[in-house]
Amino acid sequence: PQEVKSLESGRFGDEPVLMKSKLDVPVFVGPKKNETAKMVSDLKKVDVIVVDDGFQHRKLSRDLDIVLVDTTMEPELFTLLPSGNLREPIENLARADVVVLTKCNLSENLEWYRKTVAQYxxxxxxxxxxxxxxxxRAFPVGPKVVCVSGIGNPRQFEESVKKLxxxxxIQTIRFPDHHRFTDADIRRxxxxxxxxxxxxxxxxxDQIRLPEMGIDWVVPQAQFKWRKNAETEFEKLLKSRILDRQKRK
Known part of the structure; x- marks a missing residue:
């Protein structure tokens, strides 16, 4: 395990480096989440450790399980691998303390997700x-655009660019998620x-991973926004779990 102390995506990964660039908190990476969390607790004086992608991690005891559900995913993919995208059966959502439906403003199947997730x-x-x-930055009217992406859902990104x-x-150049750009990619x-x-x-x-190539990139800013009173509900849950943990120390 190691702390992310630079913006070297090739060393630490693109997502940890992006978190480091945006958040004023220590970011750690490691092959085993339980060992990395132990290292953080030994080295840093922290009240909360946020673990990315930890719902299936059995060796790490947790106080709060948060599951995000992308509501722009087609309902037929909301099933187990390999036919769908889920690593566990839908009914295992019952293990989560809270499920957050994401991208609700972009979803064509929001009601289906509301009803399905509410069952568990x-x-x-x-x-x-x-x-x-x-x-x-000022932008021309009706410009010619080249979209370059190496993410899980490039179509959604490209549709956002069209609207903005x-x-x-528009020309689209797609690469796999977390793709490491080669010299041939750069020439392309x-x-x-x-x-x-x-x-x-x-x-x-992608900007984190793209090498310098003399291009003045336009990088749209993505933002997560709570709906209605969701932020209040989430903060209440989070604070109660932190207090519970402090009482048990």
Missing amino acids: SELVLESDFEVSLPKK LKPSK IQRAVSGKETLCVTTEK
Whole structure:
């Protein structure tokens, strides 16, 4: 296990580096979550350790399990691998203390997710996903756009770019999630924008991994937003678990 102390995505991974760049908190990575958490508790004076992707991690005792459900996923994929995207049966959502429905503002199946998840979870909160352009930059009307992405859901990113920039022409260059860009990839991207007045758009996560190539990237900012009174409900739950843990010390 080690602390993320630089923005080297090749060493630490793109998501940990992105967290480090955005959050004023220590970020640690390691092959085993329980060992990494032990290292954090030994080295840092912390009240809370947030573990990414820890719902299936049996060796790490937890005080609060939060499961996020992407409501833009087609309902037929809300089933076990390999036919779907789930690592556990749907009924195991009952183990979670709270389920957060995400991207509700972009979902065509929100009611289905509400009804399905409510069968297994007593506390279901909702959130939206909003994307905005950098405010300190002016953009032309109807620009030509090249979208470069290596993420799990490139179509959603590309649709957001279309809504924000309303391009006259758009070219998409897709890579697998967490892709490490090769020299051939860089040449491919440079050819797509060579000699053209084109806006080159990528995601925050991809910008972390993209090497310097003389391109003035447009990087839309993604933002998570709670719906209705969800933030109040979540904070109440979080504070109660922290207090419970402190009482047991």
